[in-house]
Amino acid sequence: MSAIPRIYLDNNATTPVLPEVFEAMRPYFGEHFGNASSIHHHGQETRAAVERARDSVALLLGCRAAEVVFTSGGTEGDNLAIAGLTGAGDHIVTSSIEHHAVLHASRHLEDMGCEVTYLPVDGHGLVDSDDVRRALRPNTRLISIMMANNETGVLQPVDEIGRIASEADVYFHTDAVQAAGKVPIDVKRIGCDALSISGHKMHAPQGVGALYVRKGTRLQPLFYGGRHERSRRAGTENVPGIVALGKAAELAMQGFDRQNDKKMSALRDRLQHGILAQVEEAGVNGGGAARVPNTTSIYFDHIEGEAMVISLDLKGLAVSTGAACSSGAIEPSHVLVAMELRANRARASIRFSLGKQNTIEEIDIALALVPETVARLRELSPAYRKQAVHS
Amino acid sequence: MTNPKTIAVAMSGGVDSSTVAAMLRADGHNVIGLTMQLWNQRRLAGHEGMPEQVTGRCCSLDDVYDARRVAEHIGIPYYVVNHEERFERDVVRPFVEEYLSGRTPIPCSLCNNHLKFDQLLIVAQQIGADALATGHYARVEYDERRGRWLLKRASDASKDQTYFLFGLNQEQLSRTIFPLGEMTKPAVRDLARNYGLALAEKPDSQEICFVPGGDYKKFLDAYLSDRGEALPDTSGELVTAGGEVVGEHTGIHNFTVGQRKGLGVATGSPLYVIQINGDQRQVVVGGQEQLYSRMLRAHRVNLIAVDDLHQPMRVAVKIRHRHEAAPATIEKSGGDEVLVTFDEPQRAITPGQAAVFYDGDIVVGGGWIM
Numbered sequence: 001m002s003a004i005p006r007i008y009l010d011n012n013a014t015t016p017v018l019p020e021v022f023e024a025m026r027p028y029f030g031e032h033f034g035n036a037s038s039i040h041h042h043g044q045e046t047r048a049a050v051e052r053a054r055d056s057v058a059l060l061l062g063c064r065a066a067e068v069v070f071t072s073g074g075t076e077g078d079n080l081a082i083a084g085l086t087g088a089g090d091h092i093v094t095s096s097i098e099h100h101a102v103l104h105a106s107r108h109l110e111d112m113g114c115e116v117t118y119l120p121v122d123g124h125g126l127v128d129s130d131d132v133r134r135a136l137r138p139n140t141r142l143i144s145i146m147m148a149n150n151e152t153g154v155l156q157p158v159d160e161i162g163r164i165a166s167e168a169d170v171y172f173h174t175d176a177v178q179a180a181g182k183v184p185i186d187v188k189r190i191g192c193d194a195l196s197i198s199g200h201k202m203h204a205p206q207g208v209g210a211l212y213v214r215k216g217t218r219l220q221p222l223f224y225g226g227r228h229e230r231s232r233r234a235g236t237e238n239v240p241g242i243v244a245l246g247k248a249a250e251l252a253m254q255g256f257d258r259q260n261d262k263k264m265s266a267l268r269d270r271l272q273h274g275i276l277a278q279v280e281e282a283g284v285n286g287g288g289a290a291r292v293p294n295t296t297s298i299y300f301d302h303i304e305g306e307a308m309v310i311s312l313d314l315k316g317l318a319v320s321t322g323a324a325c326s327s328g329a330i331e332p333s334h335v336l337v338a339m340e341l342r343a344n345r346a347r348a349s350i351r352f353s354l355g356k357q358n359t360i361e362e363i364d365i366a367l368a369l370v371p372e373t374v375a376r377l378r379e380l381s382p383a384y385r386k387q388a389v390h391s
Numbered sequence: 392m393t394n395p396k397t398i399a400v401a402m403s404g405g406v407d408s409s410t411v412a413a414m415l416r417a418d419g420h421n422v423i424g425l426t427m428q429l430w431n432q433r434r435l436a437g438h439e440g441m442p443e444q445v446t447g448r449c450c451s452l453d454d455v456y457d458a459r460r461v462a463e464h465i466g467i468p469y470y471v472v473n474h475e476e477r478f479e480r481d482v483v484r485p486f487v488e489e490y491l492s493g494r495t496p497i498p499c500s501l502c503n504n505h506l507k508f509d510q511l512l513i514v515a516q517q518i519g520a521d522a523l524a525t526g527h528y529a530r531v532e533y534d535e536r537r538g539r540w541l542l543k544r545a546s547d548a549s550k551d552q553t554y555f556l557f558g559l560n561q562e563q564l565s566r567t568i569f570p571l572g573e574m575t576k577p578a579v580r581d582l583a584r585n586y587g588l589a590l591a592e593k594p595d596s597q598e599i600c601f602v603p604g605g606d607y608k609k610f611l612d613a614y615l616s617d618r619g620e621a622l623p624d625t626s627g628e629l630v631t632a633g634g635e636v637v638g639e640h641t642g643i644h645n646f647t648v649g650q651r652k653g654l655g656v657a658t659g660s661p662l663y664v665i666q667i668n669g670d671q672r673q674v675v676v677g678g679q680e681q682l683y684s685r686m687l688r689a690h691r692v693n694l695i696a697v698d699d700l701h702q703p704m705r706v707a708v709k710i711r712h713r714h715e716a717a718p719a720t721i722e723k724s725g726g727d728e729v730l731v732t733f734d735e736p737q738r739a740i741t742p743g744q745a746a747v748f749y750d751g752d753i754v755v756g757g758g759w760i761m
Contacts, residue, residue, distance in 0.1 A: 307517040310470050314423065314518060327455040329428035329473035380517050 004316040007362045009271075011201075011355035012150050012178060012295060013320060017244065018203040018356065024247035025205070028240040036237045037226065046239045053246025057210050060249040061195060062186035069211045069232045070242050074177035075101040076222070077196025077211035080233070081173040082106060082144055084219040085194065088113030090141035095119045095127045095156075096338040098146055102175055103334075106144070115139070125152045125286040125339050129160040136164075142171040147195075148179040151335040151351055152286030153295025155183070162191030171217070177201050177209075181252040182292040183261060193217050199241060203356060204248035208241030260356070265293030268354055271363045272296045278371040285336060285349055294354040297336070299345040303377045306330045308350055311373050317366055320351050397421040398568065399515035400524045401507055402461065402469070404454030406593050407526030409461040410579050411570045413586040415524060416465045423520060424462040424469035426455055427511055429478040429502070430601040435617055440609030457590050464588065474510050481505035483601060487611055491623060493643040493667035494743025497555070497712075498599055504558035512566055522568050527552045530572035530752075531564050534696075540564035542695050542754040547575040554712050557747045557757030558693050611644060627672030629654065632665065632681055640674050643667050649682060649739030667742070683736035689746040689758030690728045696755045700729065706748040706755055708733065710740055716749050729758055 008016070028049065034042025036050045051065065058065040071077045078101035086092060086109060094106050096118045106116045117135045119127055127145055143165050148155050158174050165172035173194040176185055181202030187195055194217070199208040213219055213232065225234030255261065275298060276282055285297040300308070305321035309330065312319055321330055336346035352366070400412040402424045416422045435441045455471055462469030482501045489496035507525065515523040528545035529552050540561050545551040559567070571579055576595075583591035598605040615622050622642075629638040638655060640646070645653070650664045654676060665682050666675040687710070694700065700723045707716035708731050717733050724730040731746055740760060747757035 304514075304517070306472055307514055310423075310472075310514075310518045313470075314468060327426075327428050327452055327471050328459070329471040329475075331473060376519075377517050381513070 005365075006316050006318065007358075007365055008318045009352045009354060009358065009362075009366060010318045010320045011358075012153075012351065012353035014200045014206060015203045015355045016357055017205050018248070018251065020251060021204055021244045021247045025240040025244040028243050032239075034239075036239055037228065046237075049243050049246075050237055050239060053242045053249075056246035056249040056253075057197075060180065060185065060253055061197070061210075061212050062188055063212050064215065066230070067187075067212055067215055069213055069229045070237060070245070071196070071209045071211050071233060072207055072238070073200070073209040074099070074175065074196055074198035077177075077198070077209050078102045078144075078173075078175050079105045080211055080219070080222050081194035081196060081213075082142065083109065083222060085171045085173065085217070086114055086141045087220075089139060091115045091117070091137045091139045092142045092144065093117045093119065093132055093135045093140060094144045095121060095146070097121050097125060097127070097149055097151075097335045098144065099150060099175055099177065102144055102146070119145075121338050123339060123341075124289040125149055125154040125335065126289050127156050127161075129157045129164060132161050133164050133168075136168050136170065140168065140170050142173060144173040144175070146178070147174045147176040147185070147190075148182070148292045148295075149286070149335055150178045151333050152289075152297045152339075153178070153291035153353070154286040154289045155179070155291060158190045158192070162189075165193075166191050178295075179292060181248065181255075182264070182294055184256050187212050187214070194219075199245040199248060202248050202252060204244040205241055208238050208245050210245060255356070261293045264354060264356075267358065267360065267363055268294055268296055268352075270360070271352060271354075271366060272298065274363075274367040275370050278367070279374050282374070285339065285341065285345070295351065296353075297349055297351045299341065299349040300374050300377075301345070301348055302381060303348050303374060304381070305347055305349055307377055307381075308373060311377065312369060315369050315373070317369050320353075321347075321349055395419050395421060396521045397423065397519055398522050398524050399423045399425050399511075399518065399520035401511055401526075402426050402458040403526065403596075404457035404461075404590070405526065405596060406583050406588070406590055407528075407571055407579060409458065409526075409588055409590060410583045410586065411524050411526045412461060412467060413465045413588060414570055414582065416467055417586070422465075422467045423515075423518065424458065424467050425511060425514065426458045426469075426471045427478075427506060428455070428471050428473045428475060429506065430483070431475060432601070432603065435610070435613040438609075438613035438616055440606055441603060441613045457593070461588055461590065465586065472511070472514055474506055477510055478502070478506055483614065487614055489743050490607065490611060490644040491625060493625075493646070493669035493672075495647045495741045496743045497745055498601075499555045500558060500745055503555055508559055508563045508567065512563060516566070522566050524568040524570055526571055527556065527569050528571050528574075529553045529556055529569045531567055531569055533565075537696070539696065539698070543572070544749070544752040544754070545569075545571070546573045550576055553749075553754050554709055554745065554747050554757075557695070557745060557754055559695065560693065561695075564695070608645060625672050627674070629674050629676055632675055632677050637676065643669060643672055643674060646674050648741040663739075682739050684740050685733045685736045687731045687740045687746060688724065688728060688761045689731060690726075690761050692727045692729045692756055692758030694756035696750065696753050699723075704748075704750075704755070706750055709745075709747045709749065710737060710760065711744050716747075719748075721748055721755075727758070728761075 032045045034046040036046040054065045054068045057068045082105045119131045172192045174192050176195045177198045180197035193214045195212040200206040223234040281301040332346040398420045402408045482498050486496045486498045512523050528550040530543040534541050602610045625642040628636050646664045662676045665677045703720050703722040708719040709716040719733040742760050748755040
């Protein structure tokens, strides 16, 4: 409709492609268009670009380039790891707060003859590593626990879980989609066998991602075709996307050197503290745990998150609540439901997630919009306003 | 356009509500499209008699897709709001229970009362809309003399939907707009074509939106089975009005008053269901003439045009959507109950349906037939 200023604080859903990233990928749509598998000049050019990007991603994850498999995104990486490392009769340990890419892939494997344990979380949204240990069975083949949660930003104890997995000699996969680019990642320290990331959550475009697979790990592919990605992922490489992911990984590494993650958390805290200072009966979901620096999930008692998201969107502020179902309607977040928040808080929660493009001015505008919107919704809920509109 | 307002439009993905959105937008209002997600058709998919493919109306992804495309076409913000829990509690569950008690429910009225003009109206207000517009064929206007909001029949009597709207209170009516109240269906389709709406030729929906194919018996089975509940045994006797047992039946939910087929009793003259006694699980059968009755009681009565029935009132009463309102006298019979006495006996007065009282075009009020 009319051009109101738009502020985007839903970067856990997706992020804008950074200008440097866009510039890096642009030539691979036109002048450097070759198929990276071709033996001629054009193929050599793009092959080199793909391998440079693989080096950058390897640096971001602390692994060797040969351990990076490019994928179409987080969902593919999660599916490839989970289905690729297990078979009928195997037991899988995962958690109730995983992304649907992990949860629904696990449910599918249950139908295919696997057993799956879905671990609960505590009130902070944390998986207890002792629960992981206790859940192990003789036939446990894989543990899949996310590194950072998409709703709350809470960082899970992946280092401990990695040790447990290693001692028990079971595979450990972690969905690091919401961690990559936000906190440093070191696959050696985590001790994982597989780790998935997604480009569009870290300022590369939608449709590209990567899966770290530890050297020597036997992984069944999802797709059959050419011998791309060391036969782990058939299909002609998405060269522009891969180049963009490499560039985004580079920028993320530079950001850690410059302590940009500290700046990000300062901005997030300005928003969170500013809201809590102005709004009563509100609080942070998972605020008691270590979190990624860009995310805060705030509950506002006595409001419907749905009306809040719509109201804020109509005023130009994009935030989110829960997960959208296929129609686009909002469903209470399974993550917040799993945290067993007090009555209705799962429905009354809003996720604010920042990106590298957000400015302090934007945060301050959000700080003006949110309290007034909460006040208005509370005033109107549930009684109707007592005046007529006709006339 | 003198006075632009912010108006939320309840968009079902059909021609009527889509045209309403386009009209209001063309008039310069600030329009926000809302669709209620009420029922997950996928939930019962695969149960016996339920389609694998979800192509039902008003709760289906296809309809959300259509509504979204219209919103995009006319350039308005559009949102889907989730009211599945309330819909199940206030519409689906009562629908099932009414059948199991031997009554014949009207879920559309329940949906209007509890969802569209309650939950959705609240959302509309919360997001800053002055009013909620829908694609219903009905009129609402303020009567200075009575100091009340009036609900009136649509100009196009063949499309009039006031029968399903009798439950609206003054507050709800004051915040509601029915832009199609003065229009005919062909005129609405013409307008839809003029606005370039791709769904201008989309057929009207006929059935209950959450009952695919219209087979409510299969729906009851599928719903209860999905909930892990057994279909209660409501089988019993077929009796005559005189109390003579003439047969057995498999469950009262399989019958509705006026039904002729499927009684499984062979007699010389045609038999009809004339009454269902839920408590005794009895289905009373009889001849055509026994279907006629002059009186009914309605409860949970909502009055619109008047604040109370101080004395008997002459009205015309409609006892089902396709019934022609018949002259009658209504009088209060205690609490929220009204006694309706028709001038002429009416055929198949059916408990669970609504009795809606009209004074000419004006809806006086209505209640549920006991």
